[in-house]
Amino acid sequence: LTLGGRLTLARRKAKMLVDGDAGSTSDWDDRWNHIKKFLERSGPFMHPDFEPSTESLQFMLETCKILVIGAGGLGCELLKNLALSGFRNIHVVDMDNIDVSNLNRQFLFRAKDVGRPKADVAADFINSRVPGCFCPSFYLYLEFHIIVCGLDSIVARRWMNGMLLSLLVYEDGVLDPSSIIPLIDGGTEGFKGNARVILPGMTACIDCTLELYPPQINFPMCTIASMPRLPEHCIEYVRILQWPKEMPFGDDMALDGDDPEHIQWVYQKSLERAAEFSITGVTYRLTQGVVKRIIPAVASTNAAIAAACATEVFKIASSAYLPLNNYMVFNDVDGLYTYTFEAERKENCSACSQVPSDLHFSPSSKLQEVLDYLTESTSLQMKSPAITTTMDGKNKTLYLQSVASIEQRTRPNLTKTLNELGLADGQELAVADVTTPQTVLFKLCFTS
Ligand SMILES: [Zn+2]
Numbered sequence: 063l064t065l066g067g068r069l070t071l072a073r074r075k076a077k078m079l080v081d082g083d084a085g086s087t088s089d090w091d092d093r094w095n096h097i098k099k100f101l102e103r104s105g106p107f108m109h110p111d112f113e114p115s116t117e118s119l120q121f122m123l124e125t126c127k128i129l130v131i132g133a134g135g136l137g138c139e140l141l142k143n144l145a146l147s148g149f150r151n152i153h154v155v156d157m158d159n160i161d162v163s164n165l166n167r168q169f170l171f172r173a174k175d176v177g178r179p180k181a182d183v184a185a186d187f188i189n190s191r192v193p194g195c196f197c198p199s200f201y202l203y204l205e206f207h208i209i210v211c212g213l214d215s216i217v218a219r220r221w222m223n224g225m226l227l228s229l230l231v232y233e234d235g236v237l238d239p240s241s242i243i244p245l246i247d248g249g250t251e252g253f254k255g256n257a258r259v260i261l262p263g264m265t266a267c268i269d270c271t272l273e274l275y276p277p278q279i280n281f282p283m284c285t286i287a288s289m290p291r292l293p294e295h296c297i298e299y300v301r302i303l304q305w306p307k308e309m310p311f312g313d314d315m316a317l318d319g320d321d322p323e324h325i326q327w328v329y330q331k332s333l334e335r336a337a338e339f340s341i342t343g344v345t346y347r348l349t350q351g352v353v354k355r356i357i358p359a360v361a362s363t364n365a366a367i368a369a370a371c372a373t374e375v376f377k378i379a380s381s382a383y384l385p386l387n388n389y390m391v392f393n394d395v396d397g398l399y400t401y402t403f404e405a406e407r408k409e410n411c412s413a414c415s416q417v418p419s420d421l422h423f424s425p426s427s428k429l430q431e432v433l434d435y436l437t438e439s440t441s442l443q444m445k446s447p448a449i450t451t452t453m454d455g456k457n458k459t460l461y462l463q464s465v466a467s468i469e470q471r472t473r474p475n476l477t478k479t480l481n482e483l484g485l486a487d488g489q490e491l492a493v494a495d496v497t498t499p500q501t502v503l504f505k506l507c508f509t510s
Pocket of ligand 1: 266267268269271407408411413414
């Protein structure tokens with residue numbers, strides 16, 4: 063199916079869902095004129111199969127359900143943009159509470175809201191400012207037409223990606239397009255950002271392009287320990303090596319990035335270390351930034367990325383314009399640069415391909431090596447994988463980290479070889495991890 067065909071299909075589906083009762087909401091004359099200009103007359107950028115009509119707007123106003131994941135810097139922008147674009151059935155999820163440091167850019171929150179759940183306050187704000195908008199807190203993923211992510215966590219993104227993949231329906235290996243829920247994903251980091259459109263099962267998913275997300279920057283230990291060049295190296299030295307050795311606040315006191323006394327101690331020690339190597343630039347603020355792994359949030363980057371994401375939601379919901387195909391990068395570190403490319407599906411993607419990936423190991427490899435591969439491979443980047451298999455018709459847990467008693471019981475397996483564990487060539491391993499709601503299947507391929 064071409065993208066155009068897919069969307070025509072989506073539109074047909076959408077039309078079926080439109081119910082006749084359109085005039086029941088609190089609209090005033092000309093309220094949606096700015097939207098109608100895009101949907102009720104033709105223009106040069108219109109989708110070739112689109113016929114202008116009043117139906118698209120009615121669908122957006124009455125039927126289309128959007129789930130916004132994340133009510134932080136991107137989420138606030140997204141909710142505002144979507145609510146003002148004619149979407150009235152917007153649901154929002156966020157696990158965080160409001161912190162005072164959010165208030166400079168997360169503009170749906172005020173000082174009085176500090177400590178309250180972000181999702182509740184954001185929904186209340188939108189409901190009170192955009193009449194007729196409805197933001198309830200209960201939801202099922204299946205009921206949404208489109209999902210938008212404005213998250214700062216790659217793990218949460220991957221989990222959402224996996225959730226939408228798990229909802230896909232295949233008949234005789236053929237994907238049923240009506241089971242696709244488009245995912246619009248926005249991400250920002252300082253002055254850089256990206257927006258992408260994912261049609262799960264059809265276009266590149268989050269895990270297909272995992273290599274694009276660099277692993278968290280950790281300085282090499284040898285640099286930190288013996289040849290620091292940057293102020294950050296000195297702070298990391300104190301954080302990783304000096305703190306556990308000196309335990310300045312008592313034996314069991316872990317370094318707390320929110321405790322000013324702790325930061326002050328690290329700051330002073332980092333200054334001493336920096337002086338030793340004639341390095342300048344260690345400040346209290348930088349110390350706190352390195353200890354808490356703070357990446358400065360830039361409100362204008364969030365605004366640009368959220369605008370791109372909300373526009374994609376509008377284009378897909380109305381099917382009036384061709385959506386982004388499928389990955390836009392945005393960078394205004396030096397000047398302003400954007401670039402769009404088509405990220406490709408990975409044939410053996412562990413999340414969206416229908417075939418179990420192969421794991422190549424020698425029978426004399428230890429289970430620990432398999433575990434290391436699952437966490438360190440750039441295309442998998444799992445966090446705490448639990449490995450199970452089936453032997454003689456029974457489920458057997460080879461290793462599981464998240465439950466202490468099972469971890470203890472299965473830990474000895476890590477030093478055993480695959481042979482000793484009784485695993486055979488071609489054996490299926492089922493791996494569960496926080497990066498996906500589904501179990502990922504792997505096939506063990508013995509190398510000689
Ligand atoms: Zn994939």
